[in-house]
Amino acid sequence: xxxxxxxxxxxxxxxxxxxxxxxxxxxxxxxxxxxxxxxxxxxxxxxxxxxxxxxxxxxxxxxxxxxxxxxxxxxxxxxxxxxxxxxxxxxxxxxxxxxxxxxxxxxxxxxxxxxxxxxxxxxxxxxxxxxxxxxxxxxxxxxxxxxxxxxxxxxxxxxxxxxxxxxxxxxxxx
Amino acid sequence: xxxxxxxxxxxxxxxxxxxxxxxxxxxxxxxxxxxxxxxxxxxxxxxxxxxxxxxxxxxxxxxxxxxxxxxxxxxxxxxxxxxxxxxxxxxxxxxxxxxxxxxxxxxxxxxxxxxxxxxxxxxxxxxxxxxxxxxxxxxxxxxxxxxxxxxxxxxxxxxxxxxxxxxxxxxxxxxxxxxxxxxxxxxxxxxxxxxxxxxxxxxxxxxxxxxxxxxxxxxxxxxxxxxxxxxxxxxxxxxxxxxxxxxxxxxxxxxxxxxxxxxxxxxxxxxxxxxxxxxxxxxxxxxxxxxxxxxxxxxxxxxxxxxxxxxxxxxxxxxxxxxxxxxxxxxxxxxxxxxxxxxxxxxxxxxxxxxxxx
Numbered sequence: 001x002x003x004x005x006x007x008x009x010x011x012x013x014x015x016x017x018x019x020x021x022x023x024x025x026x027x028x029x030x031x032x033x034x035x036x037x038x039x040x041x042x043x044x045x046x047x048x049x050x051x052x053x054x055x056x057x058x059x060x061x062x063x064x065x066x067x068x069x070x071x072x073x074x075x076x077x078x079x080x081x082x083x084x085x086x087x088x089x090x091x092x093x094x095x096x097x098x099x100x101x102x103x104x105x106x107x108x109x110x111x112x113x114x115x116x117x118x119x120x121x122x123x124x125x126x127x128x129x130x131x132x133x134x135x136x137x138x139x140x141x142x143x144x145x146x147x148x149x150x151x152x153x154x155x156x157x158x159x160x161x162x163x164x165x166x167x168x169x170x171x172x173x174x
Numbered sequence: 175x176x177x178x179x180x181x182x183x184x185x186x187x188x189x190x191x192x193x194x195x196x197x198x199x200x201x202x203x204x205x206x207x208x209x210x211x212x213x214x215x216x217x218x219x220x221x222x223x224x225x226x227x228x229x230x231x232x233x234x235x236x237x238x239x240x241x242x243x244x245x246x247x248x249x250x251x252x253x254x255x256x257x258x259x260x261x262x263x264x265x266x267x268x269x270x271x272x273x274x275x276x277x278x279x280x281x282x283x284x285x286x287x288x289x290x291x292x293x294x295x296x297x298x299x300x301x302x303x304x305x306x307x308x309x310x311x312x313x314x315x316x317x318x319x320x321x322x323x324x325x326x327x328x329x330x331x332x333x334x335x336x337x338x339x340x341x342x343x344x345x346x347x348x349x350x351x352x353x354x355x356x357x358x359x360x361x362x363x364x365x366x367x368x369x370x371x372x373x374x375x376x377x378x379x380x381x382x383x384x385x386x387x388x389x390x391x392x393x394x395x396x397x398x399x400x401x402x403x404x405x406x407x408x409x410x411x412x413x414x415x416x417x418x419x420x421x422x423x424x425x426x427x428x429x430x431x432x433x434x435x436x437x438x439x440x441x442x443x444x445x446x447x448x449x450x451x452x453x454x455x456x457x458x459x460x461x462x463x464x465x466x467x468x469x470x471x472x473x474x475x476x477x478x479x480x481x482x483x484x485x486x487x488x489x490x491x492x493x494x495x496x497x498x499x500x501x502x503x504x505x506x507x508x509x510x511x512x513x514x515x516x517x518x519x520x521x522x523x524x525x526x527x528x529x530x531x532x
Contacts, residue, residue: 031315050295053297054297054300054301054303057304057305057307058300058303058304058307058344061304062303062340063307066337069311069314069333070333070334073314073326073329073330130296131296132296
């Protein structure tokens with residue numbers, strides 16, 4: 001049963017993420033991204049990470065993607081000017097990635113088998129009981145420093161965005 | 175598989191019952207709103223259909239059913255059809271975690287049934303926030319796909335407004351979550367038992383009065399109601415994002431708006447006003463020796479609280495003029511947000527000191 005769910009979610013994630021870049025209408029791209037976020041959240045739920053699933057939908061689907069859609073609608077991008085000739089860069093990036101994935105899939109088969117017990121081990125008892133509590137405790141004890149650094153980086157980015165957005169107004173005032 | 179079948183049957187029954195109650199509530203609300211507005215403006219409200227106009231909602235529903243369904247030329251047909259559904263589903267799905275009555279269980283064929291909540295998931299309130307935030311998609315896509323400038327402007331305004339005020343809704347709830355120590359609405363409501371001084375609106379060590387006010391204001395803004403109804407401001411945008419909609423599709427938007435009002439009122443009642451708990455300790459039914467009927471009293475209290483909050487929506491509509499767009503944004507970001515953040519800090523410190531003293 002769980003295999004079936006995983007297959008469905010993984011398959012839909014793969015299909016919709018291809019559609020995000022393949023569809024010609026940017027609004028449809030944004031919508032297939034929305035469907036993808038939902039399936040990622042579904043994947044989190046099958047792993048007993050309900051908190052992450054909810055946060056995934058609130059942050060990505062509820063806030064970030066709405067802003068994307070907002071921009072797409074205001075700009076009203078036509079289909080012609082979306083494709084610049086970037087085939088060269090795309091090729092340079094994609095060929096190494098493709099080779100890497102081939103190497104991983106062929107040579108990593110043995111490594112995957114040895115690695116699977118740790119990935120598929122039974123979920124921790126505390127995590128299944130109340131994973132919000134578990135995440136909170138881990139975040140504010142073991143990973144306190146990375147958490148604080150991440151929040152500092154976000155704060156800097158936020159202030160930076162405000163400074164850039166308000167630059168014109170400041171010049172007019174001065 | 176029979177156990178699974180029974181579970182499914184019970185869940186479907188619960189879902190049908192809740193949907194039925196919500197739809198009936200919406201029907202009552204459409205009439206109540208016009209009547210209340212009428213009385214507040216010294217009018218009678220609708221009087222033609224049935225005695226005192228009480229069959230008006232039925233007449234409205236039939237009218238909407240039989241209206242011609244128009245898709246404007248140049249509209250994106252697929253999104254134009256999907257948008258009302260995208261708007262309707264999030265507003266109904268949140269009711270799954272609302273506790274309507276006491277946290278009782280009984281056994282049916284070896285399965286434990288909780289009659290007053292469809293599903294008590296441990297992230298209850300986050301689940302509601304997650305789906306509430308998706309309502310914006312229906313509105314902006316409806317506005318964009320109509321191929322009309324009024325609709326587009328209404329949709330964009332609504333997206334900006336919902337994102338801004340959703341933040342305040344989320345932050346105003348945090349104080350309650352600190353006090354309750356849980357995200358499950360059932361646990362939070364249970365913790366508020368024993369008289370109105372235990373409700374989180376008044377509870378020591380940190381009464382959430384400011385948080386409640388912020389929640390109610392932001393909830394009014396999130397449901398696009400007066401005085402925050404800029405997405406459908408009829409004096410400047412005809413009807414906002416659903417200008418081009420007619421018939422059943424329009425009815426879907428209408429239903430979604432009212433279902434959202436019911437949902438935010440239910441959440442406010444459950445988080446701040448003690449949910450189904452009576453404002454006195456225990457229940458009268460238990461006092462006069464019929465504790466098995468206490469659930470009637472409790473669900474009635476929940477209904478009273480929800481309907482009082484819904485009355486507040488009508489009251490605001492009859493009283494306040496619409497805000498200007500820049501006033502709306504400034505109020506949300508520069509007034510409500512700092513108060514909500516301050517409330518979190520104060521609540522956290524108060525709870526910490528309270529726990530140390532114990």
